[in-house]
Amino acid sequence: xxxxxxxxxxxxxxxxxxxxxxxxxxxxxxxxxxxxxxxxxxxxxxxxxxxxxxxxxxxxxxxxxxxxxxxxxxxxxxxxxxxxxxxxxxxxxxxxxxxxxxxxxxxxxxxxxxxxxxxxxxxxxxxxxxxxxxxxxxxxxxxxxxxxxxxxxxxxxxxxxxxxxxxxxxxxxxxxxxxxxxxxxxxxxxxxxxxxxxxxxxxxxxxxxxxxxxxxxxxxxxxxxxxxxxxxxxxxxxxxxxxxxxxxxxxxxxxxxxxxxxxxxxxxxxxxxxxxxxxxxxxxxxxxxxxxxxxxxxxxxxxxxxxxxxxxxxxxxxxxxxxxxxxxxxxxxxxxxxxxxxxxxxxxxxxxxxxxxxxxxxxxxxxxxxxxxxxxxxxxxxxxxxxxxxxxxxxxxxxxxxxxxxxxxxxxxxxxxxxxxxxxxxxxxxxxxxxxxxxxxxxxxxxxxxxxxxxxxxxxxxxxxxxxxxxxxxxxxxxxxxxxxxxxxxxxxxxxxxxxxxxxxxxxxxxxxxxxxxxxxxxxxxxxxxxxxxxxxxxxxxxxxxxxxxxxxxxxxxxxxxxxxxxxxxxxxxxxxxxxxxxxxxxxxxxxxxxxxxxxxxxxxxxxxxxxxxxxxxxxxxxxxxxxxxxxxxxxxxxxxxxxxxxxxxxxxxxxxxxxxxxxxxxxxxxxxxxxxxxxxxxxxxxxxxxxxxxxxxxxxxxxxxxxxxxxxxxxxxxxxx
Numbered sequence: 001x002x003x004x005x006x007x008x009x010x011x012x013x014x015x016x017x018x019x020x021x022x023x024x025x026x027x028x029x030x031x032x033x034x035x036x037x038x039x040x041x042x043x044x045x046x047x048x049x050x051x052x053x054x055x056x057x058x059x060x061x062x063x064x065x066x067x068x069x070x071x072x073x074x075x076x077x078x079x080x081x082x083x084x085x086x087x088x089x090x091x092x093x094x095x096x097x098x099x100x101x102x103x104x105x106x107x108x109x110x111x112x113x114x115x116x117x118x119x120x121x122x123x124x125x126x127x128x129x130x131x132x133x134x135x136x137x138x139x140x141x142x143x144x145x146x147x148x149x150x151x152x153x154x155x156x157x158x159x160x161x162x163x164x165x166x167x168x169x170x171x172x173x174x175x176x177x178x179x180x181x182x183x184x185x186x187x188x189x190x191x192x193x194x195x196x197x198x199x200x201x202x203x204x205x206x207x208x209x210x211x212x213x214x215x216x217x218x219x220x221x222x223x224x225x226x227x228x229x230x231x232x233x234x235x236x237x238x239x240x241x242x243x244x245x246x247x248x249x250x251x252x253x254x255x256x257x258x259x260x261x262x263x264x265x266x267x268x269x270x271x272x273x274x275x276x277x278x279x280x281x282x283x284x285x286x287x288x289x290x291x292x293x294x295x296x297x298x299x300x301x302x303x304x305x306x307x308x309x310x311x312x313x314x315x316x317x318x319x320x321x322x323x324x325x326x327x328x329x330x331x332x333x334x335x336x337x338x339x340x341x342x343x344x345x346x347x348x349x350x351x352x353x354x355x356x357x358x359x360x361x362x363x364x365x366x367x368x369x370x371x372x373x374x375x376x377x378x379x380x381x382x383x384x385x386x387x388x389x390x391x392x393x394x395x396x397x398x399x400x401x402x403x404x405x406x407x408x409x410x411x412x413x414x415x416x417x418x419x420x421x422x423x424x425x426x427x428x429x430x431x432x433x434x435x436x437x438x439x440x441x442x443x444x445x446x447x448x449x450x451x452x453x454x455x456x457x458x459x460x461x462x463x464x465x466x467x468x469x470x471x472x473x474x475x476x477x478x479x480x481x482x483x484x485x486x487x488x489x490x491x492x493x494x495x496x497x498x499x500x501x502x503x504x505x506x507x508x509x510x511x512x513x514x515x516x517x518x519x520x521x522x523x524x525x526x527x528x529x530x531x532x533x534x535x536x537x538x539x540x541x542x543x544x545x546x547x548x549x550x551x552x553x554x555x556x557x558x559x560x561x562x563x564x565x566x567x568x569x570x571x572x573x574x575x576x577x578x579x580x581x582x583x584x585x586x587x588x589x590x591x592x593x594x595x596x597x598x599x600x601x602x603x604x605x606x607x608x609x610x611x612x613x614x615x616x617x618x619x620x621x622x623x624x625x626x627x628x629x630x631x632x633x634x635x636x637x638x639x640x641x642x643x644x645x646x647x648x649x650x651x652x653x654x655x656x657x658x659x660x661x662x663x664x665x666x667x668x669x670x671x672x673x674x675x676x677x678x679x680x681x682x683x684x685x686x687x688x689x690x691x692x693x694x695x696x697x698x699x700x701x702x703x704x705x706x707x708x709x710x711x712x713x714x715x716x717x718x719x720x721x722x
Contacts, residue, residue, distance in 0.1 A: 008054030009447065011047055012123035014133040014140075015040050016090070016108060017098035020060045021071045022079045024335045028264040028295030031306050032098050035363045036153050039224050040129060041079065043443075046225060046436035048083035050444055055082050057123070059112060061101070062087035065094045086115055097304065099178045101132055102185075106636075108136050110650045110669035113143070113640060117647065122146065124451045127197075129153060131182045134189030141192060142632035143640055145557050147450045150193035154360055156182040157210045162268070162357045165399070187213050187606070191561075191615050192631060194450045197222050197443070199361035200382045207360070207381070212610030220446055223385070225436030226366045233372030233427060234343040241340035243333065247291055250328035257288045257412055258350035260341060260373070262364050265294040265307040265314075270355045270378070270398050272313055277355075277404035279321035284405060288350065288412045291328045293341060298331070342371035349419050351376055351411040354383065355398045362386050366434050369426030374419065376407040389433040392426030470504040473530065473648055474711065475639060475665075476656040476702055478509045478516060481675050483523055485698035492699035493525060495706075503712065506530030508635040510621075510661060512586060513538055513548075530642065535619065535627055535661070536635040537588035539642070554641060558588050558630040561615040567628055570612060574600045577626055588633060592626040599626070621661060636664030651690075654711050656702055657682070666691055671717070673705030689718050 018032035019025075025037050040058055048056040058079070063072040071077075072095075077085040088111035091104025116122060127149040128137030134150045141148035156179055163173050174180050190196060190213035197220050198204045204219045248254040259278065263269040271292060278290045292314065297303060300311050318327055333341070345352060345368075352368035354377045361382035365375050369386070375393035377383035387393055396407040411419070476482045483489060499505065505528045509516055513533045520527065531540040531548070537558055539551040568590060571577065576599030580591040594600075605618045605626075617629040643650050650669040657666050657674060660681035666672040672690055674682050676697040685691045692708050694701035710716040 008052055009124045009444070009451065010055045010121055011053060011057070011447070012126045013040060013044055013056065013058045013129065014060075014112075014126065014137050015058070015129040016061050016105070016132045016136065017096075017101055017130065018060075019063065019068060019072055019095070020058070020085060021069070022077055022085060023071075026069075026296070027335070028262075028293070030097070030295070030304050031264055031266040034264045034266070035361070036129060038363065039153075039361075042225060042227055042436055043439070044083050044085075045080050046440040047443065048080045049437075050440050052444060052448075053082070055084070055121075057084050057086050057115075059086045059088055059115070061090045061108065063093070063095045068095050088112055088115065098130075098132060099176070102178055102181050105132060105136050106664070106668035109139055109640070112136070112140055113644060113650065114669075116144075116644070117649070125149060125447050127151065128189060128193075131156060131185040131189065134193075135185040138188050138192035138631075139637060142557060142560070142637060143644060145553075147194040147453070148189075148192055149195045149197055149447075150189040151197045152186060152189070152208070152360075154358065155207045155211075156186055158207045158358050159268070187211055187610060188631075190214065190218075191610060193218065195220055195446055197446070199223055200385045202384050203360055203381050212607050213613075215613050222439060222442050222446075223434060224361055224363065225439035226363065226370060226430065226434045227436060228366075228370045228431060228434070230339050231342060231367050231370035231430075232339075233423065234347045238343070238347070240347065241337075241344055243330075243337045243340050244344055246330045246333075247328040247344075250325070250330070251289050252325035254289065255348065258345040258348045259284065259288050259290045259408055259412070260293070260345040260350060260352050260368075261291070261354070262293045262338065262341065262352070263354070263356065265297075265303075265310040267306060267310055268357050269294075269310075270357050271310060272317060273398060273401050274353060274355045274404060275314065275317045275321070275323075275327070277401035277408065278327075279317070279323060280401065281405040281409060283409050283413060285323075285326060288408075289326055289328065290323070291341075291345070293333055293338075294329065296332045338367070339371065342368050342373050346371055346373045346423065349416070351393070351408060353404070353408060354378060355396070355404050356380070357398050359383055366390075366430050370430040372423040372427050374411050374422035374426060376404070376411060386429075390426045390429030392422040392429065469501050470529075470646070471502045471648065472652040472654070472711065472715070473504045473506055473642070473646075474654040474656075474702075474706070475506045475508045475530075475532070477658050477662055478507055478511060478519060480658040480677055480698070481656050481701065482507070482525075482699055483519060484677070485700075486523075488697065488699040489523060489525070492702050495703050500712065504529040506532065508532040508536070508639065508655070508662075508665060510535045510627075510635075512584070512589075513540060514583070532635055532638045532642075534586045534589045535629055535633065536638040537586060537629055537633045539638055551645075553645075554638065555588075557641070558633050560630065560632055562588065562630040563614055564590055564628075566612070566614055567609070567616055570608060570614065571605075571628070574605070574608075576600060588630050590628040592628075594620065594624050594626040596623040619661070634664055635662065636667070639665060639670065640668075651717050652715060654705065654709060656705060671705075671709045671711065671715070673701060673708070675701035677701075692718075 020037050044056050044058045090108040122144050126137045126141050128134035129151050130153050137148050208214050278284050352373045352375045356378050359378050359381045365386045368375050369390045378398040379395040394407040397403040507528050527542050529542050539554045540548045576595040577592040584591040602618045615631045619627040654671045655665050659679040674693045676694045694704040696704050
């Protein structure tokens with residue numbers, strides 16, 4: 001039986017940035033390809049091995065770039081019998097660091113919808129990893145009507161705090177890391193997720209707790225597992241591994257105890273403070289060698305800026321402190337060398353050190369413990385619990401090189417009996433507390449509980465609608481696109497008078513249904529086949545007899561965490577806003593008039609809602625109109641829902657917009673047209689390959705866009721990013 005049809009859970013994990021492959025993952029290659037990659041590969045395989053799971057998909061970004069392996073261009077890779085690594089096209093083909101992926105995430109959403117149509121099954125759960133995948137998962141969960149899980153891995157507020165401690169200005173941090181966008185994505189993810197899975201209690205209490213959408217009842221601590229079978233203590237009289245020859249090239253006395261550091265060449269990993277700690281300690285320089293494994297490199301000047309800076313500073317420090325013969329920093333290592341490095345350090349009665357500024361979990365600490373190697377680790381995040389479980393080392397202040405040195409000296413200068421005690425305790429703790437089978441069992445108990453509450457599938461069809469025979473749909477906004485100029489409207493009506501049966505027409509507007517119908521009657525135009533109204537909160541279909549029927553499944557989707565009475569009660573406490581007349585209100589839209597000078601800003605309203613565990617979208621238009629909508633409502637999401645429900649690919653859906661409120665609808669894989677008389681805020685979209693800026697105005701723009709895409713005959717899809 002196909003895994004798509006056999007009983008059992010279908011789990012979708014999403015991790016967008018970095019480079020992920022099943023064989024020989026390039027951990028440490030850059031700042032985006034680290035412990036999260038290994039965690040996801042092991043998690044996917046552990047879940048797939050459970051008898052209650054039918055299929056696991058791990059979705060990531062597809063990369064076609066001569067600077068990286070061709071492996072990352074392969075669309076699908078099988079990780080295990082029912083576990084698939086699926087790569088989704090998203091933005092330019094070349095490899096991009098995570099900070100510049102934000103404008104392209106709509107494309108990832110649309111690519112995921114294509115994948116779901118291909119396998120013919122909706123996931124039972126969507127689990128977003130990191131802020132970018134969290135934002136994507138929140139939108140997909142709304143479209144599919146399924147629960148969402150979120151794991152932040154590394155949180156923006158914590159990183160911002162650490163960078164501010166180092167003296168960086170907030171404006172520079174925001175510009176370099178898109179920090180405001182990242183934190184907002186984390187807030188949305190926390191607000192949408194049924195469950196947030198964290199690695200440690202400290203991570204929950206000191207990092208997640210800083211967010212407005214922090215609600216302890218949704219937090220679950222599930223420590224990651226470790227593939228412990230790869231890691232073991234050295235055997236008596238075991239020969240030194242091959243990697244020892246590579247390290248010996250650097251060291252005058254290679255048999256001295258080894259201080260091993262293993263991480264990406266990332267500023268957050270705090271390698272500079274470790275080198276300073278070693279260089280300024282006579283005890284450490286006399287009794288131990290320092291071995292730094294900071295990813296793989298060929299030419300430092302050709303690496304990304306972050307890695308280039310870290311490695312260049314490392315070489316300068318070694319020269320400044322004259323550490324030649326005492327520090328090894330090899331250029332290359334293989335995945336299989338990592339367990340060997342831990343064993344080699346244990347053979348020398350050495351120590352593993354993780355001095356990172358932030359460490360949500362600390363996977364390398366468990367690997368070291370399973371190898372019988374004592375550890376010294378940052379007092380941030382996960383290491384607190386790992387060392388409490390393993391009792392095999394010390395926590396240090398990563399901001400203090402003296403404290404790092406003191407911790408290392410305690411291990412290096414310890415007696416053999418004490419070192420052996422730490423070694424045995426760490427080995428036992430790793431095996432007792434961290435295994436993937438145990439992690440999967442705990443994870444699935446959480447999943448089963450929330451999946452039991454999921455809504456029924458909404459992908460059925462209504463046979464009375466023209467959509468049953470349609471293979472493409474055209475949507476347009478109203479006021480400044482379809483309407484606004486009687487002459488161009490008349491020309492457009494003549495142009496589409498004999499529309500083929502395979503083409504459905506729709507409108508997408510912020511107006512209520514009644515207001516939209518009044519405008520259509522005023523201009524004496526035929527009713528479209530689909531109405532998306534009230535800023536995407538309502539969908540209606542025109543039946544063959546001309547009557548309108550509402551899509552009740554979409555209504556059910558929008559009801560998710562929608563508490564209008566509580567929202568209104570809270571908004572009464574704010575100055576500068578006044579409830580609009582009754583005709584402007586709908587079940588899923590609360591509308592206010594806002595005083596531009598005294599009324600609250602979007603950020604203030606969102607923060608207030610989140611602190612009270614209320615969830616809604618906040619839209620301010622023209623500075624004076626304030627709309628409060630369900631978190632799953634928008635014109636763009638409504639169009640993607642219709643694509644799913646009626647099986648019409650997004651590249652067969654034409655959308656026409658005129659203002660900033662249409663931006664989400666225009667982005668992604670749809671064929672988009674911006675009218676010639678558009679608002680200036682849409683000009684930033686001009687570099688997008690599937691957004692055509694018409695030269696004509698009003699309804700004539702629709703004709704121009706239809707002909708540009710050859711939408712009525714054989715659709716022409718422009719080349720995407722090269």
